[in-house]
Amino acid sequence: MTDVAAMGRAGDAGEGSGRTVPLDRRVYVVAGTVLAVLMALSSRYGFHRDELYFLDCARHLQASYVDQPVLAPLLARVSLSLFGVSEAGLRLWPALAAAGTVIVGGLTAREFGGARRTHLLAAVATGTMPVLLGGAHIANTTSYEMLAWAATALVLVRIGRTGDTRWWLAAGALVGIGAEFNHLAAVFGAVLLAAVLLGPARRTVADRWLLAGAVIAVLLVLPDLWWQAHHDWAMFAMTRALNGENGGPGNIPTWIVGQLGMSCLAMAVLWVAGLRFLWRSGRPLWQCLVTAYAVLFVLFALTTGAQVYYLGGLYVCLLAAGAVGLDSRLHSRRRRLRGLLAGTAVSAALLAVIVLPVLPPSSAAWTYGISTNSGESLGWPQLVGTVRQVWTALPPARRANAVILAADYGEAGAINELGRGSGLPAAVSSQNSDWWWGPGSPHPTTVVAIAPGPGHAPGYAARLRRYFRHVRVAAVLSSPDGVDNIERGGHVYVCTGPRRPWASAWPELRTYA
Numbered sequence: 001m002t003d004v005a006a007m008g009r010a011g012d013a014g015e016g017s018g019r020t021v022p023l024d025r026r027v028y029v030v031a032g033t034v035l036a037v038l039m040a041l042s043s044r045y046g047f048h049r050d051e052l053y054f055l056d057c058a059r060h061l062q063a064s065y066v067d068q069p070v071l072a073p074l075l076a077r078v079s080l081s082l083f084g085v086s087e088a089g090l091r092l093w094p095a096l097a098a099a100g101t102v103i104v105g106g107l108t109a110r111e112f113g114g115a116r117r118t119h120l121l122a123a124v125a126t127g128t129m130p131v132l133l134g135g136a137h138i139a140n141t142t143s144y145e146m147l148a149w150a151a152t153a154l155v156l157v158r159i160g161r162t163g164d165t166r167w168w169l170a171a172g173a174l175v176g177i178g179a180e181f182n183h184l185a186a187v188f189g190a191v192l193l194a195a196v197l198l199g200p201a202r203r204t205v206a207d208r209w210l211l212a213g214a215v216i217a218v219l220l221v222l223p224d225l226w227w228q229a230h231h232d233w234a235m236f237a238m239t240r241a242l243n244g245e246n247g248g249p250g251n252i253p254t255w256i257v258g259q260l261g262m263s264c265l266a267m268a269v270l271w272v273a274g275l276r277f278l279w280r281s282g283r284p285l286w287q288c289l290v291t292a293y294a295v296l297f298v299l300f301a302l303t304t305g306a307q308v309y310y311l312g313g314l315y316v317c318l319l320a321a322g323a324v325g326l327d328s329r330l331h332s333r334r335r336r337l338r339g340l341l342a343g344t345a346v347s348a349a350l351l352a353v354i355v356l357p358v359l360p361p362s363s364a365a366w367t368y369g370i371s372t373n374s375g376e377s378l379g380w381p382q383l384v385g386t387v388r389q390v391w392t393a394l395p396p397a398r399r400a401n402a403v404i405l406a407a408d409y410g411e412a413g414a415i416n417e418l419g420r421g422s423g424l425p426a427a428v429s430s431q432n433s434d435w436w437w438g439p440g441s442p443h444p445t446t447v448v449a450i451a452p453g454p455g456h457a458p459g460y461a462a463r464l465r466r467y468f469r470h471v472r473v474a475a476v477l478s479s480p481d482g483v484d485n486i487e488r489g490g491h492v493y494v495c496t497g498p499r500r501p502w503a504s505a506w507p508e509l510r511t512y513a
Contacts, residue, residue, distance in 0.1 A: 024116035027106035030123040031099040038095035038136055042088040044357035045377040050140040051090060052380065052413025055080065057433060064227035065433040066234040066512065069180040072141045085417050094143035098136035101143070101316060102127045104150045108320035111157045118327050122320040128264045128348040131312035134355030134373050141182040142309060148178025148185045149313025153289060156192065157317065160285035165209040172213025176220025183235060184310060188292065189217055195291040201284035231436065238432070241512040243303045251305030258308025262315045264351065266343030270322035271315050277325030289317060362481040375485040380414040382480055383487060387415060388424055390448055390474040390492050402446035403502070407457050408486070409434050411450045430509035442503040446496050453489035461493065467505045469497030
């Protein structure tokens with residue numbers, strides 16, 4: 001069956017002829033609803049540990065970082081300029097990206113030749129994705145990466161439908177911009193390029209415009225490459241650390257099961273049907289999306305299995321394809337459509353409780369084992385208060401020659417953002433990009449060290465004793481509301497009697513995680 005015949009089943013004028021109908025305006029209503037929900041919840045709980053780190057990165061603006069390129073910290077810098085240290089101000093950008101992703105979902109269904117009702121279904125399916133909602137509540141790179149992947153796939157679908165290869169310029173720009181938010185966008189672009197060049201699509205769409213698009217993508221990532229080249233290609237060391245933590249055979253089942261949670265559980269039937277629709281379409285370029293999905297599914301399962309959201313952006317296209325592919329079947333028996341929408345409503349509500357700060361903080365502890373979003377957004381003011389008590393208890397002469405060291409970048413961000421103006425000095429950290437910003441004072445006689453719970457920083461006290469003669473526990477970190485996050489059970493140490501100069505010990509303290 002050809003793709004034209006398959007699309008012709010969907011039922012609206014223009015679909016079978018390869019023409020498209022105007023986008024259903026209700027798509028914008030869905031996008032606006034997603035934006036409104038995210039902003040309404042944006043100030044609940046508090047900053048996530050990643051956000052505190054990104055705010056720290058924003059105050060150290062540079063061409064790239066160990067664990068992400070520059071654009072997300074750049075947006076955080078804009079937020080600091082416009083709104084100050086504000087959860088709602090920082091989270092405006094990912095919320096806008098999520099709304100944009102919903103619109104892209106509707107546009108993708110339109111580009112597949114779907115009826116207006118398929119645009120709406122694709123938008124609803126996209127807007128209820130837990131990975132979209134949870135990712136857009138936190139201002140890290142996830143929401144921007146999803147938008148970049150979804151928009152790149154949309155352009156690919158358009159090229160496959162129209163044959164207009166000038167759109168490769170837009171695809172290259174999207175890959176390059178996406179890669180400046182998250183390196184995974186470059187991986188997606190490289191796999192797509194290989195699928196095109198090594199498959200049947202090469203005969204029809206591999207031309208000078210494809211080459212030009214690839215050049216645009218490379219030019220856009222040159223600042224990142226320049227920074228990495230001048231910092232020992234830190235992203236590769238970071239990747240190895242993440243793969244060691246999240247990869248391996250034991251995490252493959254986690255990856256496979258986790259893909260069912262990329263969309264609402266009821267909508268899983270839609271993206272599975274989308275894979276079938278694309279493969280049976282008869283269009284080689286659309287089939288490249290299936291090839292890319294298969295390759296990346298295996299690659300991520302083997303290397304970063306516990307990071308189940310890495311493929312999240314590609315599901316937007318698959319959901320749109322499934323909305324078109326199943327359209328006639330869903331509307332031939334209304335019970336099927338009603339059942340799908342009812343199941344979506346129920347599963348969306350249940351999953352939203354897990355990935356969004358809907359519950360009171362005291363009731364959110366049970367969600368931590370499924371999604372860490374809420375748990376890692378609680379307890380930072382209390383941590384800063386505890387460190388302030390330890391700091392002010394030091395004699396003034398000792399404080400004058402002291403440094404605050406955080407084992408975790410979230411702890412450093414909490415001190416530097418939430419503790420700003422409270423009398424605490426800026427904290428340094430040995431983790432990820434923080435390490436590259438240096439040890440603070442090169443010759444302190446006292447270090448106030450903060451470490452997460454023993455499950456996340458095992459043997460940290462013993463490590464400190466390698467550099468200081470006296471290490472004592474000054475405070476124990478607690479987590480409010482019973483949330484078992486990484487800080488619970490952590491310690492604040494006061495370290496004195498340095499065995500050697502602090503600056504000379506600093507290179508040995510670097511950790512990537």
